[in-house]
Amino acid sequence: MPVNILFAAHAERWETYENPLNTALSNAGVQANLSTDIAPFEVDYIVYAPNSDVQDFTPFTRAKAVLNLWAGVEDVVGNTTLRIPLARMVDGGLTQGMVEWVTGHVLRHHLNTDLQVLNQDGIWRKHIPPLACDRPVAILGLGVLGQACAKALAGLGFDVSGWSRSPKDVPDITCLNGDDGLQQALKRAGIIVLLLPFTPQTENIINAGALSLMPKGAVIINPGRGQLIADEALLNALDQGQIGHATLDVFRQEPLPPEHPFWAHDKVTVTPHIASETRAKTAAEVIAENVRRGEAGEPFLHLVDRDLGY
Amino acid sequence: MPVNILFAAHAERWETYENPLNTALSNAGVQANLSTDIAPFEVDYIVYAPNSDVQDFTPFTRAKAVLNLWAGVEDVVGNTTLRIPLARMVDGGLTQGMVEWVTGHVLRHHLNTDLQVLNQDGIWRKHIPPLACDRPVAILGLGVLGQACAKALAGLGFDVSGWSRSPKDVPDITCLNGDDGLQQALKRAGIIVLLLPFTPQTENIINAGALSLMPKGAVIINPGRGQLIADEALLNALDQGQIGHATLDVFRQEPLPPEHPFWAHDKVTVTPHIASETRAKTAAEVIAENVRRGEAGEPFLHLVDRDLGY
Numbered sequence: 001m002p003v004n005i006l007f008a009a010h011a012e013r014w015e016t017y018e019n020p021l022n023t024a025l026s027n028a029g030v031q032a033n034l035s036t037d038i039a040p041f042e043v044d045y046i047v048y049a050p051n052s053d054v055q056d057f058t059p060f061t062r063a064k065a066v067l068n069l070w071a072g073v074e075d076v077v078g079n080t081t082l083r084i085p086l087a088r089m090v091d092g093g094l095t096q097g098m099v100e101w102v103t104g105h106v107l108r109h110h111l112n113t114d115l116q117v118l119n120q121d122g123i124w125r126k127h128i129p130p131l132a133c134d135r136p137v138a139i140l141g142l143g144v145l146g147q148a149c150a151k152a153l154a155g156l157g158f159d160v161s162g163w164s165r166s167p168k169d170v171p172d173i174t175c176l177n178g179d180d181g182l183q184q185a186l187k188r189a190g191i192i193v194l195l196l197p198f199t200p201q202t203e204n205i206i207n208a209g210a211l212s213l214m215p216k217g218a219v220i221i222n223p224g225r226g227q228l229i230a231d232e233a234l235l236n237a238l239d240q241g242q243i244g245h246a247t248l249d250v251f252r253q254e255p256l257p258p259e260h261p262f263w264a265h266d267k268v269t270v271t272p273h274i275a276s277e278t279r280a281k282t283a284a285e286v287i288a289e290n291v292r293r294g295e296a297g298e299p300f301l302h303l304v305d306r307d308l309g310y
Numbered sequence: 311m312p313v314n315i316l317f318a319a320h321a322e323r324w325e326t327y328e329n330p331l332n333t334a335l336s337n338a339g340v341q342a343n344l345s346t347d348i349a350p351f352e353v354d355y356i357v358y359a360p361n362s363d364v365q366d367f368t369p370f371t372r373a374k375a376v377l378n379l380w381a382g383v384e385d386v387v388g389n390t391t392l393r394i395p396l397a398r399m400v401d402g403g404l405t406q407g408m409v410e411w412v413t414g415h416v417l418r419h420h421l422n423t424d425l426q427v428l429n430q431d432g433i434w435r436k437h438i439p440p441l442a443c444d445r446p447v448a449i450l451g452l453g454v455l456g457q458a459c460a461k462a463l464a465g466l467g468f469d470v471s472g473w474s475r476s477p478k479d480v481p482d483i484t485c486l487n488g489d490d491g492l493q494q495a496l497k498r499a500g501i502i503v504l505l506l507p508f509t510p511q512t513e514n515i516i517n518a519g520a521l522s523l524m525p526k527g528a529v530i531i532n533p534g535r536g537q538l539i540a541d542e543a544l545l546n547a548l549d550q551g552q553i554g555h556a557t558l559d560v561f562r563q564e565p566l567p568p569e570h571p572f573w574a575h576d577k578v579t580v581t582p583h584i585a586s587e588t589r590a591k592t593a594a595e596v597i598a599e600n601v602r603r604g605e606a607g608e609p610f611l612h613l614v615d616r617d618l619g620y
Contacts, residue, residue, distance in 0.1 A: 096441050096467060103466065104421045107414030116581045117418075117427050122568030124582040131406050131589070155465055156413060157406060258432030271426045272434040279441065 002033040003295060004042050006060075009049030009069055011036075017069075020280040021047070024288035030295065045291055050075035057081040064294045067287050068304075070094075070278050071145070072225065074198045077309050086304045087290055093279030095148050098195075101223060101275040102149040103156070105247050106191055109219045110135050110158075132157035138189035140182075140205070141196035141224060142168045142175065143310075145276070149193060161185055165201070186213040191221065197310035198225035208233040217244035223275030226251040231262070238267045249275040312343040313601060314352050316370075319359035319379055321346075327379075330590040331357070334598035340605065355601055360385035367391040374604045377597050378614075380404075380588050381455070382535065384508045387619050396614045397600055403589025405458050408505075411533060411585040412459040413466070415557050416501055419529045420445050420468075442467035448499035450492075450515070451506035451534060452478045452485065453620075455586070459503060471495055475511070496523040501531065507620035508535035518543040527554035533585035536561040541572070548577045559585040 007014055007021070014036055025032040034047075040059035046066045048054065050073070057066070058081045065085045068076065073088055108114065111129050119125065129135075135158055139150045142164040154160045154172040161174035163185040168175050176185050182205075186192070192214065196202045206220065207230040220243060222229060231252070237243040247269040248262060254273055262268045290300050304310060317324055317331070324346055335342040344357075350369035356376045358364065360383070367376070368391050375395045378386065383398055418424065421439050429435065439445075445468055449460045452474040464470045464482040471484035473495040478485050486495050492515075496502070502524065506512045516530065517540040530553060532539060541562070547553040557579040558572060564583055572578045600610050614620060 093441060096443075097438075100417065100439075100442055100466065101421060104414075104417035104423060107410065107417060108423055108427075111411060111414045113414060113418055113581075114427055116579055117424055120573055120578070120580060122573045124565035126582045126584060128407075128584055128587050129410075131403060132410055133406075152466060156410065156462060255434035263430055263432045268430070269426055270430060271423075272436045274436060274438055277438045 002031045003044045003291060004038050005032050005034045005045045005047060005291065006038045006043045006054075007034060007036045007047045008052040008054040009047070010052065013049060013069065016280045017047075017284060020284035021287060024281075024284035025291065027285075028288040028292040030288060030291050032291070045294065047287055048076065055079070055081075057083070060084075065290065065300055067290050069283065069287075071276060072198065073304050073310060074225070077304055077306060085300055086306075087300050088302045088304055088310070089278055089283055089286060090144055090302045091278050091283040091286055093282035094276050095145055097279065098145050098223060098276050099148050099152045101249070102193055102195075102221065103152050105221050106137060106153060106158070106193065107156075109191055109221070109245060109247070133159055135159060135190050136161065136188045137191045137193065138163065138185040139173075139193045139195060140185065140228075141194065142170060142173075143195065143197070146193075146195040149195065161188065182210075183213060186210055187215070189214055189218055191219045194220070194222040194224040194228050196224050196228055198227045199309040203227050204230040206230065206234065208236070211237040211243060214243065216242055218242075219244050220246040220248075222246070223249040226254070235261055235265065238265060243267070245269070247271065249273055312341045313354045313605060314348050315342050315344045315355045315357060315601065316348045316350075316353045316364075317344060317346045317357045318362040318364040319357070320362065323359060323379065326590045327357075327594060330594035331597060334591075334594035335601065337595075338598040338602040340598060340601050342601065355604065357597055358386070365389070365391075367393070370394075375600065375610055377600050379593065379597075381586060382508065383614050383620060384535075387614055387616060395610055396616075397610050398612045398614055398620070399588055399593055399596060400454050400612045401588050401593040401596055403592035404586055405454055407589065408455050408533060408586050409458050409462045411559070412503055412505075412531065413462050415531050416447060416463060416468070416503065417466075419501055419531070419555060419557070443469055445469060445500050446471065446498045447501045447503065448473065448495040449483075449503045449505060450495065450538075451504065452480060452483075453505065453507070456503075456505040459505065471498065492520075493523060496520055497525070499524055499528055501529045504530070504532040504534040504538050506534050506538055508537045509619040513537050514540040516540065516544065518546070521547040521553060524553065526552055528552075529554050530556040530558075532556070533559040536564070545571055545575065548575060553577070555579070557581065559583055 041061050043063050048066045049069045067087050070089050137158045139146045139162045142162045150162045150173045163176045167177045245267050249271045351371050353373050358376045359379045377397050380399045447468045447470050449456045449472040452472045460472045460483045473486045477487045555577050559581045
């Protein structure tokens with residue numbers, strides 16, 4: 001008897017995922033009926049985008065797990081109708097894409113390539129940056145994505161520190177934790193990268209106080225979540241020269257409205273939520289593996305801790 | 311008796327190098343008299359910038375070696391008055407700076423960060439690049455700099471091939487050589503990085519024929535030597551869309567004259583010869599080590615082969 005897997009996401013996702021998911025399920029040895037239309041009481045697994053039409057999980061009486069299509073779960077973790085296991089997406093392709101985006105933008109600010117990209121005016125502006133070993137970079141958040149980015153930047157020679165709520169140990173990285181550790185990380189960060197999950201504890205973690213601790217002219221790169229930053233405080237710090245530049249990929253409202261002051265600010269680069277894109281092929285393999293585990297009675301991968309919120 | 315070391319370079323270099331060189335010589339155990347003014351027949355070593363006033367080496371009757379301050383030797387290697395060993399600069403700081411510049415610009419083109427840097431106009435342009443593993447990068451030139459850049463790019467996940475005149479073997483890199491190898495490298499390069507020395511054999515190696523072999527829309531990054539590229543052929547290829555973009559750090563004439571068409575071309579990024587900057591501290595250590603070797607009767611490091619020209 002095939003396993004019934006409901007694909008609950010917008011139609012354009014179905015076009016992207018139908019073939020990769022069927023291939024991955026077949027490769028995992030799962031005989032599956034994958035569809036966007038299955039009677040709720042017959043659904044065994046839900047492949048899920050939090051912005052899909054499915055918001056009430058009550059009718060899914062026999063479902064064994066909700067398998068999120070992307071890494072952020074803040075729009076589903078508080079859903080009180082969800083009483084079965086919830087797995088985040090931890091996609092190797094998404095992680096690699098994030099490493100490339102973060103490394104590219106850290107190097108962009110480190111080398112100040114904008115100086116040339118924006119000024120092709122015939123003036124020979126010789127600007128020699130320090131070497132990476134003299135450029136302190138702080139990564140806030142040492143989950144899968146933060147650790148991968150920290151490792152890539154350390155590999156290129158950057159002086160990398162990382163901060164997480166609870167103590168962690170990552171080779172070649174100065175690991176900090178707790179409130180004191182956060183202050184230390186902020187105080188030494190020439191470039192700071194935000195890769196924290198969005199939780200009540202991390203909302204507005206980059207507020208006026210945090211911004212004032214950073215070295216004058218520091219750069220903020222946010223591929224994490226828009227809610228990590230207090231927008232008004234950041235705009236003030238940019239206007240006062242306390243923060244040199246902000247490259248922001250995520251926002252409280254997306255797409256970022258054309259009238260938002262971030263667009264017009266010459267010290268802000270807006271990018272359209274492209275840093276962490278799930279890649280269908282590798283993501284499908286993660287989902288198929290979790291279905292296989294569910295059917296074999298093995299523990300699911302990447303389960304969300306409902307109390308922590310990630 | 312101290313070793314007499316003539317510092318033959320422009321005055322601003324002396325300001326940068328005097329202290330680091332004296333420190334490095336002392337650390338190497340060399341008792342030295344380092345000066346910009348020593349009678350030629352008393353000079354033991356010449357620390358040399360090819361654009362210095364010293365162009366006739368005949369009066370330096372007891373000098374044991376000319377120690378070049380930078381990597382390129384094309385302006386001294388043909389000097390017929392030079393009959394003593396000539397050493398190139400192979401500076402760890404220069405190599406690291408080159409790796410950072412090349413990696414930064416490869417990622418800039420790979421991610422197309424210019425799309426956002428140049429267009430902060432309120433339009434949410436979602437553009438997801440392929441992963442680095444699906445982006446073929448070719449490095450022409452597998453000397454110290456080329457190998458270091460190839461290794462860094464492969465470490466980030468790029469599909470890297472490298473070409474050199476004679477066969478080389480570099481881990482994790484597809485190594486090509488000879489004329490056939492050059493054609494192969496050009497045919498598959500989505501992004502090509504030029505790190506060849508300037509010799510009669512490499513002049514205009516990127517000519518109309520070479521450009522026509524590259525995939526349509528390929529990107530050229532040149533931190534090597536301006537003479538590697540036939541400028542007119544490149545401008546034609548950019549105008550026809552055969553080449554998507556060129557980021558050029560080196561030119562036949564530097565500073566690049568304001569009226570040169572590269573400045574005004576919207577598919578060219580001019581950078582002011584900043585990719586390969588010698589760093590005083592690490593360069594001074596290389597020079598001091600070569601003086602120590604000369605005094606101890608040991609072979610010099612980084613000797614130039616006059617026949618090959620590098």
